[in-house]
Amino acid sequence: MSPLNIKKGSTKHSAYNLRSTFSDVQETHTLAVLVANEPGVLARVIGLFSGRGYNIDSLTVAEVDHAGHTSRITIVTTGTPQVIEQIKAQLGRIVPVHEVHDLTVEGGSVERELALIKVEGSGEKRVEALRLADIFRAQVVDSTLHSFVFQITGTPEKVDAFVDLMRPLGLVEVARTGVAALSRGV
Amino acid sequence: MVVQALKDQGVDTVFGYPGGAVLPIYDEIFQQNGIRHYLVRHEQGAVHAAEGYARATGKPGVVLVTSGPGATNAVTGLTDALMDSIPIVVLTGQVPTFMIGSDAFQEADTVGITRPCTKHNWLVKDTDQLSGIIHEAFHVATSGRPGPVLIDIPKDVQFASGTYTEKAKAKVSHYQPQLKGDMEMITQLVEALETAERPIFYTGGGVINSGPGASQLLRELVDATGIPITSTLMGLGCYPASGKNWLGMLGMHGLYEANLAMHGCDLMINVGARFDDRITGRLDAFSPKSRKAHIDIDPSSINKVIRVDMPIIGDVGHVLEDILKVWKARGRKVNKEGLQKWWHQIEQWRAVDCLKYKPSEKSIRPQYALDRLEQLTKGRDRYITTEVGQHQMWAAQYLGFEDPNRWMTSGGLGTMGYGTPASIGVQVAHPDALVINVAGEASWLMNMQEMSTAVQYRLPVKQFILNNERLGMVRQWQELLHGERYSHSWSEALPDFVKLAEAFGCKGILCKDPADLDDAIMEMLNYDGPVIFDCLVEKHENCFPMIPSGEPHNKMLLGEASTKDAIGSKGAVMV
Numbered sequence: 215m216s217p218l219n220i221k222k223g224s225t226k227h228s229a230y231n232l233r234s235t236f237s238d239v240q241e242t243h244t245l246a247v248l249v250a251n252e253p254g255v256l257a258r259v260i261g262l263f264s265g266r267g268y269n270i271d272s273l274t275v276a277e278v279d280h281a282g283h284t285s286r287i288t289i290v291t292t293g294t295p296q297v298i299e300q301i302k303a304q305l306g307r308i309v310p311v312h313e314v315h316d317l318t319v320e321g322g323s324v325e326r327e328l329a330l331i332k333v334e335g336s337g338e339k340r341v342e343a344l345r346l347a348d349i350f351r352a353q354v355v356d357s358t359l360h361s362f363v364f365q366i367t368g369t370p371e372k373v374d375a376f377v378d379l380m381r382p383l384g385l386v387e388v389a390r391t392g393v394a395a396l397s398r399g400v
Numbered sequence: 401m402v403v404q405a406l407k408d409q410g411v412d413t414v415f416g417y418p419g420g421a422v423l424p425i426y427d428e429i430f431q432q433n434g435i436r437h438y439l440v441r442h443e444q445g446a447v448h449a450a451e452g453y454a455r456a457t458g459k460p461g462v463v464l465v466t467s468g469p470g471a472t473n474a475v476t477g478l479t480d481a482l483m484d485s486i487p488i489v490v491l492t493g494q495v496p497t498f499m500i501g502s503d504a505f506q507e508a509d510t511v512g513i514t515r516p517c518t519k520h521n522w523l524v525k526d527t528d529q530l531s532g533i534i535h536e537a538f539h540v541a542t543s544g545r546p547g548p549v550l551i552d553i554p555k556d557v558q559f560a561s562g563t564y565t566e567k568a569k570a571k572v573s574h575y576q577p578q579l580k581g582d583m584e585m586i587t588q589l590v591e592a593l594e595t596a597e598r599p600i601f602y603t604g605g606g607v608i609n610s611g612p613g614a615s616q617l618l619r620e621l622v623d624a625t626g627i628p629i630t631s632t633l634m635g636l637g638c639y640p641a642s643g644k645n646w647l648g649m650l651g652m653h654g655l656y657e658a659n660l661a662m663h664g665c666d667l668m669i670n671v672g673a674r675f676d677d678r679i680t681g682r683l684d685a686f687s688p689k690s691r692k693a694h695i696d697i698d699p700s701s702i703n704k705v706i707r708v709d710m711p712i713i714g715d716v717g718h719v720l721e722d723i724l725k726v727w728k729a730r731g732r733k734v735n736k737e738g739l740q741k742w743w744h745q746i747e748q749w750r751a752v753d754c755l756k757y758k759p760s761e762k763s764i765r766p767q768y769a770l771d772r773l774e775q776l777t778k779g780r781d782r783y784i785t786t787e788v789g790q791h792q793m794w795a796a797q798y799l800g801f802e803d804p805n806r807w808m809t810s811g812g813l814g815t816m817g818y819g820t821p822a823s824i825g826v827q828v829a830h831p832d833a834l835v836i837n838v839a840g841e842a843s844w845l846m847n848m849q850e851m852s853t854a855v856q857y858r859l860p861v862k863q864f865i866l867n868n869e870r871l872g873m874v875r876q877w878q879e880l881l882h883g884e885r886y887s888h889s890w891s892e893a894l895p896d897f898v899k900l901a902e903a904f905g906c907k908g909i910l911c912k913d914p915a916d917l918d919d920a921i922m923e924m925l926n927y928d929g930p931v932i933f934d935c936l937v938e939k940h941e942n943c944f945p946m947i948p949s950g951e952p953h954n955k956m957l958l959g960e961a962s963t964k965d966a967i968g969s970k971g972a973v974m975v
């Protein structure tokens with residue numbers, strides 16, 4: 215039900231969402247937050263999460279429109295439906311926040327993450343790591359006689375799976391970008 | 401440039417305290433006449449004074465303080481204003497841009513420190529942007545749910561010359577909260593209101609913030625429908641205390657009839673209140689049988705603690721106007737029979753007379769002191785501020801407010817030390833009115849230095865101190881919840897308030913005999929200048945009714961009030 219003329223995707227009016235908001239089930243949502251690119255916005259967003267005790271599973275931010283001074287923050291967060299609704303309303307209330315989209319409830323979205331993974335080893339393990347990388351379409355972006363750095367892109371689940379496989383094969387270090395996400399279609 | 405921008409915004413009053421990092425602005429102030437600056441004695445006092453000014457006028461309060469300690473001293477006031485949604489614009493000086501980050505003298509990360517206690521804040525790095533940011537700051541502070549904003553201005557930015565942008569030419573702000581409520585939901589609410597058997601209006605500070613027009617519309621709606629109305633601490637005055645549908649304040653120390661009506665209603669119409677924990681008590685037992693509507697300009701207030709059936713996001717004034725229109729167009733219907741029974745029930749609760757107390761001949765009971773103050777000041781052009789504690793709750797219970805903007809108290813944050821500076825801000829706004837700060841002796845000591853401000857500017861504020869020589873509210877909790885172990889809730893070594901008054905250069909009055917009270921109050925009222933009134937009251941008085949934290953509305957402690965048949969013979973605990 216959406217009695218107001220709400221632009222699709224806008225969740226500023228999340229109170230109109232009739233889903234039962236007071237359940238105990240933990241849900242993971244991906245939020246896209248468009249903000250004015252001014253000093254302190256990110257601190258405000260992060261301060262909101264820490265100050266009110268919300269979870270951040272991952273957070274990415276970058277300017278997406280230089281002329282319009284707009285940045286896009288993608289936040290993956292976990293909480294009960296009520297907490298998720300609160301997070302969206304609280305984000306919408308921050309003065310330089312222009313739009314809040316809950317990609318998880320607004321129909322499909324594509325979510326991608328990039329990771330760099332360093333693996334050390336020799337002999338059979340080294341060969342196995344390379345074989346698995348091939349299966350996962352990970353690229354080798356650095357190599358020594360005893361190590362590789364793989365670059366992998368994909369859904370967070372795919373990255374998780376690859377990292378898990380590398381663990382017994384000499385995993386040294388992982389750097390992940392966090393999720394970037396866009397809604398499907400237009 | 402700062403002064404120009406303030407004038408452009410219609411500002412004529414600033415509360416402040418100078419220091420190295422704001423000297424250029426103070427120099428501007430010195431060379432003009434349009435803006436009057438009030439020198440406080442502590443920056444916290446400046447912010448509370450601005451809050452009092454804002455609440456008494458509906459205009460934003462403006463504060464000017466220096467960097468570092470000036471800014472950190474303002475933090476409590478900012479937090480207070482944020483919790484109570486008071487529009488305040490605070491200008492702070494900052495060390496020059498090229499020294500920021502170097503731990504310079506009197507440098508503090510002011511925007512960092514105040515980020516969680518402002519609605520928004522800005523660090524101005526370029527003089528060309530200064531005026532635009534000031535205009536935006538006023539817009540943000542006053543639109544939507546009002547709140548405090550802060551502009552941090554480095555000293556080099558103050559010195560440099562830049563281009564000035566007039567208010568009218570300033571960039572249109574992106575921040576434009578929705579004012580009109582959703583008509584479909586409003587119609588749904590009107591339908592519910594037409595058929596409800598036991599409806600109640602639960603109103604709050606949002607009505608006051610929406611402006612006098614909103615209070616007017618509320619009165620029209622309440623009187624035309626005959627629906628009972630209660631209000632939070634922050635909303636007192638939005639409906640007149642003498643109005644026929646008034647139930648009194650609700651909440652932890654609210655009236656019996658108001659709380660039981662909230663518990664038993666079948667339709668709750670929340671107008672600009674926020675289901676604060678002092679109101680709801682235990683959440684799972686809060687008004688279990690009612691459908692709930694919630695009118696609020698802040699979407700994040702809705703469904704935050706209590707799930708509502710009819711959320712309406714919008715400005716209270718706009719929404720009330722639409723409700724009235726729809727209700728009239730549909731034939732002004734109400735459930736007459738249901739309402740009649742409902743009022744009958746409410747009258748029974750009211751008969752309990754929960755505020756009844758027995759005046760004593762030996763000592764002044766605080767309730768009696770406020771009763772007399774009410775009788776002797778009723779009908780005057782009167783403004784009341786308070787500190788925080790038992791006296792604050794008694795003031796809310798025993799004083800009657802007929803109009804909005806006449807009652808200023810620290811609700812959300814509960815800041816002891818709020819009342820004295822707030823009374824100064826109110827008196828600045830209304831020089832000829834009677835302004836009384838109902839205080840506790842402990843709270844009063846927290847910002848008493850501001851009496852010096854009152855004397856300097858000839859502000860005849862009356863400090864009515866209910867002196868129980870105790871941190872009374874703390875003592876009450878210790879009595880009821882901590883086995884009467886009164887850990888540090890004594891006010892020992894209190895000053896002689898009369899001598900203190902003389903030292904400040906104002907009038908001091910001491911009263912301890914109930915027989916002298918009326919004369920003493922009249923003496924205070926007739927004195928043309930600031931007064932410190934030391935009213936020695938009963939030391940171990942408790943504030944009732946009381947809903948112990950975490951209990952539902954129907955588990956109210958009534959204390960000594962007559963409980964009639966509604967309550968078992970032991971009389972203390974409601975079931």
Ligand SMILES: Cc1ncc(C[n+]2csc(CCOP(=O)(O)OP(=O)(O)O)c2C)c(N)n1
Nearest residue numbers: 789790791814816840841842843871872873
């Ligand atoms: C700044 C601050 N510190 C502590 C408290 C906790 N507190 C609430 S009421 C109270 C006692 C107030 O005593 P007094 O001003 O004498 O008022 P009374 O309750 O005796 O009327 C205290 C310490 C507070 N609200 N604010």
Ligand SMILES: [Mg+2]
Nearest residue numbers: 840841870872
């Ligand atoms: Mg006291």
